[in-house]
Amino acid sequence: PINDSLGHAVGDRILVETAERLRQQIGPGDLLAHFGGDEFVAVVTSVQEREQVTLLVGRLLAQFHNPYRFDDLEVSLSATVGIADNSADFNYPVELIQRADVAMYEAKRRGGSSWHWYSSNLDAGMQQQVELRTHLQEAIQKEQFELFYQPIVDSLGKPRAVEALVRWNHPDKGYIPPNDFIPLAEATGQIIAIADWVFERTCRDTKALVNAGLDSVSVNFSPLQFYRDDFIENVAATVRDYGIEPGQIVIEITENVFMRDSEHMINLLHQLRELGLRVAIDDFGTGFASLSYLNQLPVDGIKIDRTFISGIDNAGRNSAITRGVLMIAKELGVRTIAEGVETEGEREFVVTHGSDLMQGYLFCRPQPLETVLKWVAE
Ligand code: C2E
Ligand code: CA
Ligand code: CA
Numbered sequence: 001p002i003n004d005s006l007g008h009a010v011g012d013r014i015l016v017e018t019a020e021r022l023r024q025q026i027g028p029g030d031l032l033a034h035f036g037g038d039e040f041v042a043v044v045t046s047v048q049e050r051e052q053v054t055l056l057v058g059r060l061l062a063q064f065h066n067p068y069r070f071d072d073l074e075v076s077l078s079a080t081v082g083i084a085d086n087s088a089d090f091n092y093p094v095e096l097i098q099r100a101d102v103a104m105y106e107a108k109r110r111g112g113s114s115w116h117w118y119s120s121n122l123d124a125g126m127q128q129q130v131e132l133r134t135h136l137q138e139a140i141q142k143e144q145f146e147l148f149y150q151p152i153v154d155s156l157g158k159p160r161a162v163e164a165l166v167r168w169n170h171p172d173k174g175y176i177p178p179n180d181f182i183p184l185a186e187a188t189g190q191i192i193a194i195a196d197w198v199f200e201r202t203c204r205d206t207k208a209l210v211n212a213g214l215d216s217v218s219v220n221f222s223p224l225q226f227y228r229d230d231f232i233e234n235v236a237a238t239v240r241d242y243g244i245e246p247g248q249i250v251i252e253i254t255e256n257v258f259m260r261d262s263e264h265m266i267n268l269l270h271q272l273r274e275l276g277l278r279v280a281i282d283d284f285g286t287g288f289a290s291l292s293y294l295n296q297l298p299v300d301g302i303k304i305d306r307t308f309i310s311g312i313d314n315a316g317r318n319s320a321i322t323r324g325v326l327m328i329a330k331e332l333g334v335r336t337i338a339e340g341v342e343t344e345g346e347r348e349f350v351v352t353h354g355s356d357l358m359q360g361y362l363f364c365r366p367q368p369l370e371t372v373l374k375w376v377a378e
């Protein structure tokens with residue numbers, strides 16, 4: 001992923017230069033398009049013979065032999081090409097591009113700078129992923145997403161906050177849970193567009209939720225979002241546009257964001273908090289290092305992952321870990337939220353050991369805005 005490590009400005013320049021390099025190789029009547037993320041599509045009618053296509057692809061791949069130079073930066077890229085031809089009778093151009101995509105994934109799987117022709121016996125699972133991705137693109141364009149909100153309650157059971165959880169309301173398949181499309185969207189870069197929608201909608205709904213008596217609304221952020229050049233400005237502008245207090249938004253991130261480039265991440269978290277937003281570490285305990293650096297992270301809260309909460313009232317290991325985490329968090333002045341509380345026994349245990357807040361099916365499942373507003377008002 002081009003933008004991950006270099007920042008958006010260089011990423012954009014690489015895309016532009018790549019487009020220029022590729023453009024020179026294809027005919028004047030051929031089409032070249034940026035397909036999103038780091039992908040391009042070329043629809044080529046100027047060559048027809050298989051050997052000629054292969055030669056063209058060789059020339060396209062050769063464009064990546066020379067490094068890109070920007071100021072004092074030198075960047076080397078590799079590329080993979082998937083090829084499909086239009087001979088068969090199918091739904092043009094959607095299926096043509098899908099087939100090229102399947103072939104590209106196959107080329108990737110084989111590794112290196114390479115190309116691959118589509119054939120119908122390529123892995124069916126791959127085909128499914130490619131289709132899902134195409135549908136996801138459509139979902140983004142048609143805004144087929146909805147936010148559900150799950151209450152977060154205090155030790156007395158009083159609702160204090162909610163977490164926004166995205167749902168894909170597919171016209172044929174109904175609600176698709178985030179675990180079935182967020183990982184793919186993260187891999188393809190589509191998460192950026194989805195995240196914009198999610199954050200915008202969260203901010204829009206925050207006023208009603210706060211008016212209902214809640215302190216804050218939590219929203220999940222993916223690592224990729226932090227690598228946009230305009231990340232901080234974008235967040236600040238959205239919060240401002242909807243006229244909400246920055247402190248009413250809690251940004252949830254997982255520990256994995258610190259795995260790479262932790263200095264950059266910590267710096268951004270400081271900036272978010274300077275704006276007045278709050279930050280919480282999600283799924284705490286499942287990532288790497290955890291407690292060992294908790295004192296170095298600019299965060300307001302941690303959410304103890306539900307795997308540590310499940311059965312906590314009758315099992316040894318989990319309960320020891322969770323008690324330890326609760327104690328240390330208290331000492332550091334970091335707020336704790338126990339996730340996935342499903343039973344009365346679990347609730348009692350975490351309350352007894354000092355968890356500030358709780359979230360789980362025991363209290364309430366994620367619900368549409370209207371339902372959750374009613375639940376909070378009760
Ligand atoms: P998460 O952030 O850990 O969210 C909590 C998940 O646990 C939610 O699943 C919620 O429905 C579920 N849950 C809550 N209480 C209980 C319980 O008592 N028992 C059990 N078994 N589960 C419980 P959901 O909504 O399917 O979300 C799954 C994950 O998808 C989230 O995990 C989060 O990582 C990701 N996600 C959701 N919305 C977004 C989003 O807008 N952006 C990004 N980047 N990721 C999102
Ligand atoms: Ca890619
Ligand atoms: Ca979360």
Ligand code: CA
Nearest residue numbers: 282283303339
């Ligand atoms: Ca979580």
